[in-house]
Amino acid sequence: MSKPKFVYVTYIRATPEKVWEALTKADLTEKYWFGYRVSAEGKPGDYMTAVSPAGRQAHHDPILESDPPRRLVYAWKPLYKDIPQEPPSRVIFELEPAKGQTRLIVTHDEFDEGSKIFEMISKGWPAVLSSLKSFIETGRGLEPSWTEEESKRAVQA
Amino acid sequence: MDAVFRALADASRRELLDRLRAENGQTLSDLCTRLDMTRQAVSKHLAILEEANLVATVRRGREKLHYLNPVPIHEIGERWIGKFERSRLQALSDMKKILEARDE
Numbered sequence: 001m002s003k004p005k006f007v008y009v010t011y012i013r014a015t016p017e018k019v020w021e022a023l024t025k026a027d028l029t030e031k032y033w034f035g036y037r038v039s040a041e042g043k044p045g046d047y048m049t050a051v052s053p054a055g056r057q058a059h060h061d062p063i064l065e066s067d068p069p070r071r072l073v074y075a076w077k078p079l080y081k082d083i084p085q086e087p088p089s090r091v092i093f094e095l096e097p098a099k100g101q102t103r104l105i106v107t108h109d110e111f112d113e114g115s116k117i118f119e120m121i122s123k124g125w126p127a128v129l130s131s132l133k134s135f136i137e138t139g140r141g142l143e144p145s146w147t148e149e150e151s152k153r154a155v156q157a
Numbered sequence: 158m159d160a161v162f163r164a165l166a167d168a169s170r171r172e173l174l175d176r177l178r179a180e181n182g183q184t185l186s187d188l189c190t191r192l193d194m195t196r197q198a199v200s201k202h203l204a205i206l207e208e209a210n211l212v213a214t215v216r217r218g219r220e221k222l223h224y225l226n227p228v229p230i231h232e233i234g235e236r237w238i239g240k241f242e243r244s245r246l247q248a249l250s251d252m253k254k255i256l257e258a259r260d261e
Contacts, residue, residue, distance in 0.1 A: 003182045003217070003222060004182060004215060004222075004224070005181065005182075006181070006224065007182075007213040007214075007215055007224035007226065008213065008226055008227075008228050009210055009213040009226050009228065010210075010228045010229075011210065105213065107215070126227045126228050126230075126231040127231065129228050129231075130228060130231045130232050130235055133232070134235070142235050
């Protein structure tokens with residue numbers, strides 16, 4: 001088993017049910033995931049899909065585990081143009097109730113040895129998770145904070 | 158947020174975060190081998206960093222792996238750096254890096 005590349009943790013003032021909804025419903029992700037419509041409501045064997053703000057498909061990845069509202073696992077293979085061809089990696093969301101808040105742990109692992117995609121996305125998760133927290137707690141997501149190059153990629157995706 | 162600033166206010170703890178940034182997912186022993194600190198001191202600093210949510214840990218078998226968790230620092234950035242300042246700050250920071258590299 002390879003070591004996870006990233007482990008991100010954030011505490012959100014909401015129930016795991018509410019955080020789960022925000023992670024899996026496209027109408028909600030659109031408001032904080034920088035315009036991306038990410039849908040992951042299905043069962044294992046169904047697909048997580050993500051559509052970029054420009055309306056292009058950015059992900060079509062199998063859901064590997066789904067245990068609402070505690071654990072969600074899907075494969076991760078961006079479909080952007082000009083992205084290196086690599087086998088899919090894996091994203092794990094764990095939601096734990098913690099003193100009236102939800103402790104959300106995002107682990108991204110199973111990257112290929114020497115993965116380029118890993119370097120490209122390393123800034124993405126902290127931005128998405130901060131925006132998710134802000135969206136759930138205040139009703140508003142954050143402005144995209146990634147670089148121009150990354151936004152260009154998102155538009156071209 | 159107080160816990161984050163308190164945790165960051167110590168040079169040894171910032172060094173531990175630098176080490177994790179260079180190589181994520183290290184054990185306590187990994188971190189101790191390259192540091193001029195006792196194992197107890199490193200362990201105590203890691204506990205403070207974990208309490209502030211700047212370090213996340215994962216158990217793998219008998220090992221405990223430590224990860225830099227940048228989310229709270231990102232939140233601090235979002236609080237005081239506006240959308241429009243970001244690209245100007247990035248440009249300034251790039252310029253500083255280029256000019257300083259040239260001086261070396």
